[in-house]
Amino acid sequence: MTGRLTVLAPDGVPEVAAGADLAALLLDALAAAGEALADGDVVVVTSKVVSKAEGRVRPGDREAALAGETARVVARRGPTTIVRTHHGLTMAAAGIDASNVARGQVVLLPVDPDASAARLRADLQARTDRHLGVVVTDTAGRAWREGQTDIAVGAAGLRVLEDYAGRHDAHGNELAVTAPAVADELAGAAELAQGKLAGRPFAVVRGRADLLLPPADDGPGARALVRREGGDLFGYGAREAVVTALVGDPATSTPYGSAVGLDELAAVLARVAGAAVVTAGGGERLLADDGPRGEAGLLAVACFAHGWRLVAAGPRPDGRPGLELRVSPAAVEPRP
Known part of the structure; x- marks a missing residue:
């Protein structure tokens, strides 16, 4: 067998405003590209457009919005503040974004990204009669590494973590703590096709239908990837x-x-x-x-x-x- 993963990020998605129908926007963009959803697809969508559709755009700057999105401060370095959000995510400026939005405004993360993913999944499955998963993404830095990558902040209908503990490799060695964060890996793969400035907020990842849960089961969501307070070795800077x-x-x-x-x-x-x-x-x-x-x-x-x-x-x-x-x-x- 040959492993194959394909990612399609359609062009032509218009600016998203509060109340926008995200399912319709994706399906229209796919149709314009001569594509359609298939059973086993994972739909990946940026948290930016989810937040815009849910009315999470606010006037002001990051600093003004930061306190309301912060559960506690993790570290400060000059103008950068790393915080733990109310979702449990550890992110610079609580994931508040001032890009791809009108000047003088910022976009906050969705209130409940897992619930947002579940709603979009239910909507898409009802309109297409396809068995799907959904991942909501945002961009984050990594400790010890330069640069940023997209991660899953919300998910529905798929396993977000694979557990290899107890399995054996080809040499008979038992795996102890190997647990790929597959939802994050899907987010990173999708971002390669979406790009940061190309206006492609949606992507369809095909080739990992094995990760999907039954159509009526939304699963644990991306919150399952968040370590509890005290469970991380680096709770503070x-x-x-x-x-x-x-x-x-x-x-x-x-x-x-x-x-x-x-x-x-x-x-x-x-x-x-x-x-x-x-x-x-x-x-x-x-x-x-x-x-x-x-x-x-x-x-x-x-x-x-x-x-x-x-x-x-x-x-x-x-x-x-x-x-x-x-x-x-x-x-x-x-x-x-």
């Missing part, structure tokens, strides 16, 4: 992580992740203190030898960043130089 730990507000602790084990905490505190730190007994009690950086304030910061709270620091009960540290889990519930 490097500088923001330091400042947040120094402030020590319990309400900001979730992005650091679950509390580490007590032995791991002791090892962390030993690095900070420059002295040996060991667990004492079975309780939440640590003993620190005297060291040049053994100040309780620094240890409290390290505890906070690792899911613990420094309750008390006092003389060691055995009379040796150093501190007895009493700690307790921060016990902040992870947010979805």
Whole structure:
């Protein structure tokens, strides 16, 4: 067998305004190109036109709209602010876009991109009697990588993640954590045909009908690709992580992740203190030898960043130089 993927992005889609019929716009553009949807196709549409059709255009600039679209700030670097949106997406300026829109206006992301994808899927399937999937896309940067690529922010009717855990390769090796984000891969493939300035907001990807769910099943949506708060290793930017730990507000602790084990905490505190730190007994009690950086304030910061709270620091009960540290889990519930 030969793997084959084809992508068609039709020209001729007019400017989209609030209330526009996206299904009709796509079908008309395909018809003009002598094309039609087929069973197994995945329709890919930019979030920009979905937002325009749903009336998510606002007057003003990105900065004015940013607060309302932000769940929390992840990092700031000069004029760039990376935030976690109310959708759970981590994006520059909350995905607010000032391109391909009239000057003095911005476009916000759809309120619920998965619901937007489900509505478009239902509409297209009803009009064409075809079995389809739908992906709503937006452009995002990647940690450690230059440039941007399109990702799935909404999806309906297809598996968004393939799980290879437990399968074996041709050499008999068991795969452990291989899980292709196929919805993101479809988004990236579609963007290659759509282009950024070509006025092609729709694409049809053909060749991955195996990803589709039954016609009445919209599936988990692209929200299944979003890690829960605290589940990512990089919940804050490097500088923001330091400042947040120094402030020590319990309400900001979730992005650091679950509390580490007590032995791991002791090892962390030993690095900070420059002295040996060991667990004492079975309780939440640590003993620190005297060291040049053994100040309780620094240890409290390290505890906070690792899911613990420094309750008390006092003389060691055995009379040796150093501190007895009493700690307790921060016990902040992870947010979805």
